[in-house]
Amino acid sequence: xxxxxxxxxxxxxxxxxxxxxxxxxxxxxxxxxxxxxxxxxxxxxxxxxxxxxxxxxxxxxxxxxxxxxxxxx
Amino acid sequence: xxxxxxxxxxxxxxxxxxxxxxxxxxxxxxxxxxxxxxxxxxxxxxxxxxxxxxxxxxxxxxxxxxxxxxxxxxxxxxxxxxxxxxxxxxxxxxxxxxxxxxxxxxxxxxxxxxxxxxxxxxxxxxxxxxxxxxxxxxxxxxxxxxxxxxxxxxxxxxxxxxxxxxxxxxxxxxxxxxxxxxxxxxxxxxxxxxxxxxxxxxxxxxxxxxxxxxxxxxxxxxxxxxxxxxxxxxxxxxxxxxxxxxxxxxxxxxxxxxxxxxxxxxxxxxxxxxxxxxxxxxxxxxxxxxxxxxxxxxxxxxxxxxxxxxxxxxxxxxxxxxxxxxxxxxxxxxxxxxxxxxxxxxxxxxxxxxxxxxxxxxxxxxxxxxxxxxxxxxxxxxxxxxxxxxxxxxxxxxxxxxxxxxxxxxxxxxxxxxxxxxxxxxxxxxxxxxxxxxxxxxxxxxxxxxxxxxxxxxxxxxxxxxxxxxxxxxxxxxxxxxxxxxxxxxxxxxxxxxxxxxxxxxxxxxxxxxxxx
Numbered sequence: 001x002x003x004x005x006x007x008x009x010x011x012x013x014x015x016x017x018x019x020x021x022x023x024x025x026x027x028x029x030x031x032x033x034x035x036x037x038x039x040x041x042x043x044x045x046x047x048x049x050x051x052x053x054x055x056x057x058x059x060x061x062x063x064x065x066x067x068x069x070x071x072x073x
Numbered sequence: 074x075x076x077x078x079x080x081x082x083x084x085x086x087x088x089x090x091x092x093x094x095x096x097x098x099x100x101x102x103x104x105x106x107x108x109x110x111x112x113x114x115x116x117x118x119x120x121x122x123x124x125x126x127x128x129x130x131x132x133x134x135x136x137x138x139x140x141x142x143x144x145x146x147x148x149x150x151x152x153x154x155x156x157x158x159x160x161x162x163x164x165x166x167x168x169x170x171x172x173x174x175x176x177x178x179x180x181x182x183x184x185x186x187x188x189x190x191x192x193x194x195x196x197x198x199x200x201x202x203x204x205x206x207x208x209x210x211x212x213x214x215x216x217x218x219x220x221x222x223x224x225x226x227x228x229x230x231x232x233x234x235x236x237x238x239x240x241x242x243x244x245x246x247x248x249x250x251x252x253x254x255x256x257x258x259x260x261x262x263x264x265x266x267x268x269x270x271x272x273x274x275x276x277x278x279x280x281x282x283x284x285x286x287x288x289x290x291x292x293x294x295x296x297x298x299x300x301x302x303x304x305x306x307x308x309x310x311x312x313x314x315x316x317x318x319x320x321x322x323x324x325x326x327x328x329x330x331x332x333x334x335x336x337x338x339x340x341x342x343x344x345x346x347x348x349x350x351x352x353x354x355x356x357x358x359x360x361x362x363x364x365x366x367x368x369x370x371x372x373x374x375x376x377x378x379x380x381x382x383x384x385x386x387x388x389x390x391x392x393x394x395x396x397x398x399x400x401x402x403x404x405x406x407x408x409x410x411x412x413x414x415x416x417x418x419x420x421x422x423x424x425x426x427x428x429x430x431x432x433x434x435x436x437x438x439x440x441x442x443x444x445x446x447x448x449x450x451x452x453x454x455x456x457x458x459x460x461x462x463x464x465x466x467x468x469x470x471x472x473x474x475x476x477x478x479x480x481x482x483x484x485x486x487x488x489x490x491x492x493x494x495x496x497x498x499x500x501x502x503x504x505x506x507x508x509x510x511x512x513x514x515x516x517x518x519x520x521x522x523x524x525x526x527x528x529x530x531x532x533x534x535x536x537x538x539x540x541x542x543x544x545x546x547x548x549x550x551x552x553x554x555x556x557x558x559x560x561x562x563x564x565x566x567x568x569x570x571x572x573x574x575x576x577x578x579x580x581x582x583x584x585x586x587x588x589x590x
Contacts, residue, residue, distance in 0.1 A: 013152040050280060053280070054282070
């Protein structure tokens, strides 16, 4: 039920932070992290996860396999 | 850069001494000639309305003439971007790289504001503060406008400007106006989505990632709408276009018409920067940039009633100094934190008055020489490379030049048409070659090179390459010297001493302005 940011891919550009409808993204040193407790994969907010849509680096915002997937609303 | 002594506020008086000191940092000569505004700049007060002249006269990016005298700085407060371009790679960051999108450190608005004051005190001819990234200023509106707010409060004489891809521009035009930003640059590489889909893989718009032709269509509509909204509000607009051979090179003539009809003030067509090591899509696919002649031919083709910018150095989003130099290493956050900065508006103004006097002297010298040329009738055009470090004079040694400015001279006068990088730092594709052949390739389209001084060995090599090394105009004004040289050249052709021949093409080299000779 969450996305995660691959730390060594993140450029710290902060594009994702303001787009997250759940305020799940915050700065951690020079990069950004997603709080899995808050992430809803944007289900109910948008058609696609906003962090994935805006991130400039491919395959940086990815599904956190350790969390169960969100059910579509 | 180590060679340039740091100038603190306490050193700023007396002004005459300072002038000598700062003169060392300056980076140029001047232009004009064809009788028409060729650079939004070579244009002088006679070529534009007083209101427009007042806005551009001290702006190095909007006025070619000003760029020889006035400096700018960018603050990197805007890291986020809302589009992806095939010539940009946001992962890469190298101090030896000079291209938009690259910075060494990001700043908060508060850090940026302090940096601006520190630079304004150390470089009194710094007249312009721009926000150009490293992402898109309007994809970071809070940081961008907070920075403007802080600077407008503490240093109201500094002009504010920003450079955007235009996607978010229509949403922010009124805020831009409210901060008295009177210069905005939009990067417009196409007005046809068919072309655009090969330049932009995606955009992020209204909470959705758009790809392909839809992305290009939305982007183009937003850019042109934004341009119209700016010009309606009297904000001067420059359009940047990246020339990508085989993709948008011919199409840029259409772009030129489209932006001209919507009131753009200046069009800046820049060569694509792409090297494999940049890791950009174009770098990796081997997409080449244009040659010097291809670039100039396109710029010439677009130069109708529209002002063309030819003095752009494609600088970094944290550049500091005159165009063609970068003093950002002197103003890192660590250093600024340690500085006691006192903003001295009066000293800045007094210094700028001296710069203005110098500038007038140069204009007068050109006018005198041009009068001498009156009556000459010839189709000959010469290209002349000039080694200069500023003030519009031939005042740099050949071997110390990190770039040459290129002037085209004809019976219409001398006109700045470009610049060529020749420093050897971080240049993709050239490796360990000897410097001299590289320099020759960079100015191979020129008939002569004006220098303050030159050694015997390079002199012979230049001659062998058919380029006339000229040091008799050392420390003279560039344009006056170019016209004088041209007159002598015409006389020699008339007397049958020489046969005029056009020159070949030249390379456009890429890299950073990070090292002094």
